[in-house]
Amino acid sequence: MIKYLITIILVIAIFFVAMIIYGALMKPQWYIRRFLRKKAIRVQIHKPDRRIITRWVIPERNGFFTLNNQTYRCDTTKDDYFALVDGVPMFIYKSGVVEPIRCDDATVKHVTADELNTVINNSVVEKIFASADGAADYGKITLVVCIILIAGLAAVAFYLTKRIEALEAVITELREAFKEVTGR
Numbered sequence: 256m257i258k259y260l261i262t263i264i265l266v267i268a269i270f271f272v273a274m275i276i277y278g279a280l281m282k283p284q285w286y287i288r289r290f291l292r293k294k295a296i297r298v299q300i301h302k303p304d305r306r307i308i309t310r311w312v313i314p315e316r317n318g319f320f321t322l323n324n325q326t327y328r329c330d331t332t333k334d335d336y337f338a339l340v341d342g343v344p345m346f347i348y349k350s351g352v353v354e355p356i357r358c359d360d361a362t363v364k365h366v367t368a369d370e371l372n373t374v375i376n377n378s379v380v381e382k383i384f385a386s387a388d389g390a391a392d393y394g395k396i397t398l399v400v401c402i403i404l405i406a407g408l409a410a411v412a413f414y415l416t417k418r419i420e421a422l423e424a425v426i427t428e429l430r431e432a433f434k435e436v437t438g439r
Contacts, residue, residue: 287311296329297345298322328353 287295288311300308300322314320318330329346337347337356346355 284311287313292343295343296320297340297343298327298329299345299347300327300350301347302350325351326353327355329355 291313294313295311296314298310298312298320300310302308310322312320312322314329319326319328321327327346327348338345348355
């Protein structure tokens, strides 16, 4: 029993030693992130097809590092990094550009909260006026006018039908009266 326990402990110890040796030689991402965090920097490379590659690298002494056969500059002695993420400097690069992107290089127009609120309110008011003053649809206007004309013509026809019957009755009486007077 003790023999098996010692064997298991030795296998686990050999596994950990092998992983440390592998990490020291190959330096995969998890090894750098866990064991070499104080020397490491975090790098994001933005590709033209909108992919973002994030890697942990250890820079060389001259301030350069190589990733995917491309060499980039990083000066960790200056505040040249984009941000500190959990105490690790993060550099952001465009693909193929040696220099990192810096926040303070970009020209940024600062907008206050009041200005933003005014812009939002103005755009809402413009949308309301645009929908209220929008051009009328001529097809709908034509349809409404046609319905009103048809209703008006039907009312006139109905009114004239009643009046025509009354006129025919008056004309018939006048004819009979004329026949009696003339004798024809």
